[in-house]
Amino acid sequence: MTKTKEKASPKIQSLDFEKPLIQLKKQIADLEKESTLDVRENCQSLRQQLAEMEAQLYEQLTPAQKLQIARHPQRPNTLEVIQGLSPDTWFELHGDRMGKDDRAIVGGVIELDGKPAMILGTQKGRSMKENLVHNFGMANPEGYRKALRLFQHAEKFKMPVITLIDTPGAYPGIEGEQHAIGHAIALNIREMSRLNVPIISIVMGEASSGGALGIGISNHIYMLEHAQYTVISPEGCASILWRDASFATTAAEALKITAQDLYRFGICDAVIEEPRGGAHYNPEVTIASIAQQIHLGLIELNALDIETLKEQRFQKYRQIGAVGNG
Amino acid sequence: MMSLKNWFEQRRKQSTAHLDAEGMNRVEDAQYAKIWTKCVSCDAQLTKTDLRANLNVCPKCGYHHRISAKRRIKQLTDAFHELDAQLSPLDPLHFTDTEAYTVRQADAEKKSKLKDAVITGIAKTGQAIYALAVMDFGYMGGSMGSVVGEKITRAAEKSLAYNLPLIVVTASGGARMQEGMFSLMQMVKTSAVLGRLHERGLLYITLLTEPTYGGVTASYGTLGDLILAEEGARIGFAGRRVIEQTIRQKLPADFQTASYLQDYGQVDMVLHRHDLRQTLERLILLHQASSQQYPTKKALTLFNHEPVMVS
Numbered sequence: 001m002t003k004t005k006e007k008a009s010p011k012i013q014s015l016d017f018e019k020p021l022i023q024l025k026k027q028i029a030d031l032e033k034e035s036t037l038d039v040r041e042n043c044q045s046l047r048q049q050l051a052e053m054e055a056q057l058y059e060q061l062t063p064a065q066k067l068q069i070a071r072h073p074q075r076p077n078t079l080e081v082i083q084g085l086s087p088d089t090w091f092e093l094h095g096d097r098m099g100k101d102d103r104a105i106v107g108g109v110i111e112l113d114g115k116p117a118m119i120l121g122t123q124k125g126r127s128m129k130e131n132l133v134h135n136f137g138m139a140n141p142e143g144y145r146k147a148l149r150l151f152q153h154a155e156k157f158k159m160p161v162i163t164l165i166d167t168p169g170a171y172p173g174i175e176g177e178q179h180a181i182g183h184a185i186a187l188n189i190r191e192m193s194r195l196n197v198p199i200i201s202i203v204m205g206e207a208s209s210g211g212a213l214g215i216g217i218s219n220h221i222y223m224l225e226h227a228q229y230t231v232i233s234p235e236g237c238a239s240i241l242w243r244d245a246s247f248a249t250t251a252a253e254a255l256k257i258t259a260q261d262l263y264r265f266g267i268c269d270a271v272i273e274e275p276r277g278g279a280h281y282n283p284e285v286t287i288a289s290i291a292q293q294i295h296l297g298l299i300e301l302n303a304l305d306i307e308t309l310k311e312q313r314f315q316k317y318r319q320i321g322a323v324g325n326g
Numbered sequence: 327m328m329s330l331k332n333w334f335e336q337r338r339k340q341s342t343a344h345l346d347a348e349g350m351n352r353v354e355d356a357q358y359a360k361i362w363t364k365c366v367s368c369d370a371q372l373t374k375t376d377l378r379a380n381l382n383v384c385p386k387c388g389y390h391h392r393i394s395a396k397r398r399i400k401q402l403t404d405a406f407h408e409l410d411a412q413l414s415p416l417d418p419l420h421f422t423d424t425e426a427y428t429v430r431q432a433d434a435e436k437k438s439k440l441k442d443a444v445i446t447g448i449a450k451t452g453q454a455i456y457a458l459a460v461m462d463f464g465y466m467g468g469s470m471g472s473v474v475g476e477k478i479t480r481a482a483e484k485s486l487a488y489n490l491p492l493i494v495v496t497a498s499g500g501a502r503m504q505e506g507m508f509s510l511m512q513m514v515k516t517s518a519v520l521g522r523l524h525e526r527g528l529l530y531i532t533l534l535t536e537p538t539y540g541g542v543t544a545s546y547g548t549l550g551d552l553i554l555a556e557e558g559a560r561i562g563f564a565g566r567r568v569i570e571q572t573i574r575q576k577l578p579a580d581f582q583t584a585s586y587l588q589d590y591g592q593v594d595m596v597l598h599r600h601d602l603r604q605t606l607e608r609l610i611l612l613h614q615a616s617s618q619q620y621p622t623k624k625a626l627t628l629f630n631h632e633p634v635m636v637s
Contacts, residue, residue, distance in 0.1 A: 173572065174569065185544040185545075186546070193517060210545075214544075217514055231501050231510040231541075237503050241503060242424060322416040324414040
């Protein structure tokens, strides 16, 4: 229940396309150490240049660059967001009651604006050790069954459900197939579509395929500014359609998977702004924005009676598709 | 001038000249191809007529060849009213990989003579009337895009409107990548409407055929009250190659086959193609009688069917 104060935040790892910025920043920092007047003036113009460069770079990120941000190792993960949203109340609940606790999906009860909510999501670890515990956010059938159990618990006690999605997909393994991963996901989709409480899903980083859908059916889908939601990973798509995984950048463009694309398509209901450069530059601000968006969403959804709520969710998906007549 | 290589080539052709179905007369290549075919599994020489008469199951080794949706419907039903035949795919992402999606659509339509990868309708088999959707692997690997999702959803809605059981015959490599998120969301659309059938207590049966994978497995494919699979069909969520690459080990030969899945509790019955028709009809009638869920008059009149007596 007590939150341990984090140590001084570690240095932010820069991405390859940020290199020119980093170099310029370093140049400015070096110059600042000198104190002659003309050097400082020069510094001033470099700062101007940096600001312009930053604006240009971060406002015109390509889908592939956004994907790098979405997968940034320091991007706030599900457990960090949960703790940030509800620092004082977090009862993690474990297990599918059928033999396993798949920690690729974590979830439990929190308090939002003084009211209980069920929150769960796929968890990517911060270290290799954590990633082995959470299987890099790739769930097995047991994870989806645990999620279903938590959805039904939420329904029984009339709590809204918040799901946080950040997964490269369900885990493709032998046991997963033996234990009916397809059925586990299908059942969650069906049951979430008719759950008697509000559901909000937030795509935080990458959301891939059925692995994301298994916890992703909701009244509202929000996406962080650089998050991506896709039918297949760009790498997987490239290796199938181009027969060459190195076409991943092309595939990332072609698949139209950014928050902005999906907002345009009406699949995503709101885009949550990230600090410049991505959520990892300021996790606290990011979490505050997420909290604010959940707050607004729940006000809207709590005002609906159960039948309207379910109908809204059903129609949201019923209408998605591009179908011609002839 | 004839090179030595060509001479050998010609000799080889002459020496294996084809015979007609009776094995009596030599025939030309084109004519030969009209008569004969090979079992893709055991290589047995079969006449097309014999293979078809055996429902495209190899009489020698029992291999169930893939069949088109049209043939499947002929094999399963006595009468069939097609629905939504006019629905055709669009290109919402303006998608191009090594070829434009619109070109792939045109090729697939030409090859399969279908507008997309599923045929839906109201069917009658013996005494059973039901909504039926049959996927066709011949159209872009049976992939599920917006049209497949929409047609299956509408078939389910017809089953709600006419109080009919729903049967879906799957054959699909999964979601259609060329439609991106529009494809993925069809998994939700279809599963959500199946939730309504579930609430109404209408019977839903899935028949999984070779092959059924990905988004179809993880949505309507495995939501059946009863899940049947055709002998030899391979069924899974992730493809074999993806799993092998991930876990870096070879998978057993029977991995993801229908009977393997039955051993792991995922399939109610593994059926020979010869037994499908009767099994489906009997299952529908048994469940109808018990749940007292009968087709509406409107459904019955489609087939000028005598109303079923309600006790």
